[in-house]
Amino acid sequence: MDTQTHIAQTADERLIFRAITLTFPVWFVGGLYLLAPVLGWILLLRLMQRKLARTRHDTPIAWPVYAWAIAMLLMLLALIVGHLTMELGLAKLIKSSIGWAKGWALLALFMFAANLSIRSEVIFRAACIVCKQTVLLLPLFVLAWLVRLPQTLWVSPTELIGGPGPEFFSVSLYEIDPGSGNPRWRLFTPWAPALGMMGNLYFLCALEEKDPGYRRWGIVGSILMMLLSQSRLAILCALVMLALRLFLASFRHPWVYLLLAPTSLLGGCVGGYLLERVSATVQAVKSARADSTRVREALGNIAVERWWNEAIVWGHGIVERGPHMVEYMPIGSHHTWYGLLFVKGLIGALALGSAFICSFIQLAPHINRLPSARLGFSLLLMLLMYTFGENLEILSYLFWPALILIGKAHQDCRKAVLQKAGCKMQSPRKNNTAKNLNNMKNNKKS
Numbered sequence: 001m002d003t004q005t006h007i008a009q010t011a012d013e014r015l016i017f018r019a020i021t022l023t024f025p026v027w028f029v030g031g032l033y034l035l036a037p038v039l040g041w042i043l044l045l046r047l048m049q050r051k052l053a054r055t056r057h058d059t060p061i062a063w064p065v066y067a068w069a070i071a072m073l074l075m076l077l078a079l080i081v082g083h084l085t086m087e088l089g090l091a092k093l094i095k096s097s098i099g100w101a102k103g104w105a106l107l108a109l110f111m112f113a114a115n116l117s118i119r120s121e122v123i124f125r126a127a128c129i130v131c132k133q134t135v136l137l138l139p140l141f142v143l144a145w146l147v148r149l150p151q152t153l154w155v156s157p158t159e160l161i162g163g164p165g166p167e168f169f170s171v172s173l174y175e176i177d178p179g180s181g182n183p184r185w186r187l188f189t190p191w192a193p194a195l196g197m198m199g200n201l202y203f204l205c206a207l208e209e210k211d212p213g214y215r216r217w218g219i220v221g222s223i224l225m226m227l228l229s230q231s232r233l234a235i236l237c238a239l240v241m242l243a244l245r246l247f248l249a250s251f252r253h254p255w256v257y258l259l260l261a262p263t264s265l266l267g268g269c270v271g272g273y274l275l276e277r278v279s280a281t282v283q284a285v286k287s288a289r290a291d292s293t294r295v296r297e298a299l300g301n302i303a304v305e306r307w308w309n310e311a312i313v314w315g316h317g318i319v320e321r322g323p324h325m326v327e328y329m330p331i332g333s334h335h336t337w338y339g340l341l342f343v344k345g346l347i348g349a350l351a352l353g354s355a356f357i358c359s360f361i362q363l364a365p366h367i368n369r370l371p372s373a374r375l376g377f378s379l380l381l382m383l384l385m386y387t388f389g390e391n392l393e394i395l396s397y398l399f400w401p402a403l404i405l406i407g408k409a410h411q412d413c414r415k416a417v418l419q420k421a422g423c424k425m426q427s428p429r430k431n432n433t434a435k436n437l438n439n440m441k442n443n444k445k446s
Contacts, residue, residue, distance in 0.1 A: 019036075
């Protein structure tokens with residue numbers, strides 16, 4: 001079962017496996033942005049069919065998944081109320097509702113899809129295959145930059161169907177960073193930092209792959225994605241994920257706690273110096289791409305100010321083009337929370353925050369016993385970190401495999417709780433049975 005041909009066994013697994021491994025071919029024809037929404041709603045229909053049929057594969061859905069579904073429905077409610085409050089018209093309301101179905105709704109749809117017959121190993125293998133394809137195709141993208149081919153090869157006609165912008169349907173060979181003049185690659189993503197995000201996702205999947213050959217391809221390819229993106233957040237996220245993985249794998253060992261005492265003492269002695277060095281490092285990272293940092297901060301300030309003064313509860317309903325000082329970028333586009341406050345108000349921000357909290361509450365108690373819970377916790381933390389640098393709604397069509405893995409983690413946690421409860425209910429019965437047998441033996445002897 002370790003070959004690529006036989007890794008996917010059920011129809012659901014084959015559907016997921018092909019959707020991931022065909023990332024590059026689908027991207028070349030401009031269909032990647034459309035693939036995830038179609039796949040998500042198809043999987044929901046398959047799940048509903050299975051629930052109605054009550055097959056033997058039917059599994060209970062964990063309560064945090066319902067929390068995500070409620071949160072995404074609140075997003076839709078905020079969208080509708082925002083449009084009505086701002087009097088944006090029926091046409092924009094329909095267009096925004098379709099955008100919700102292709103964006104925020106996917107966060108709940110793919111978590112529900114985890115209750116289908118999909119093993120996590122299928123996603124791990126598919127992610128490693130995409131990383132292998134990246135390594136093999138990389139010389140072509142580098143050669144395109146060396147010979148100065150056009151940065152954008154073409155824009156697919158599928159753009160006419162509708163989307164956030166042409167960059168979601170274009171085939172980009174490379175791009176030049178306007179600040180430094182250095183080349184950057186975004187491959188199948190709309191911009192370079194999004195490639196760093198996918199690199200982190202595939203890196204976590206590669207670490208879980210059992211086959212050493214595929215695991216090597218996955219690790220090398222995912223690291224290349226992070227480096228090619230030149231994203232500061234991608235490097236930081238990878239370091240945090242590695243540290244978290246090391247801690248979760250060893251925090252139950254006694255030597256960890258033995259090392260904490262001298263480490264705490266040393267930290268107290270040189271804590272001030274370390275804080276100064278960390279602050280200097282953060283400033284150096286920001287100054288490395290000062291224009292990008294300035295634009296992000298300005299977009300955030302504009303979003304918060306307009307949210308507070310114009311639409312606190314339900315938001316503005318739609319994104320708006322920013323002024324010249326932010327290079328006309330959409331307000332809140334570089335930050336999930338700022339974007340939510342501006343577009344969907346306090347309701348949208350509280351809905352997403354509550355969904356994250358519910359997932360962390362269920363996964364945290366199981367991270368020391370269930371590998372799937374550790375992976376789900378790591379992926380959830382990765383998404384949380386990227387809320388401060390990207391808009392999750394726009395990139396949900398890319399990181400949907402992470403949502404399935406998080407849903408699988410919730411499912412495994414629920415099963416563990418039910419099994420533990422079943423054991424507790426059975427244990428008194430066993431004790432009573434033993435007592436009855438002893439009483440019968442004593443009666444016979446007497």
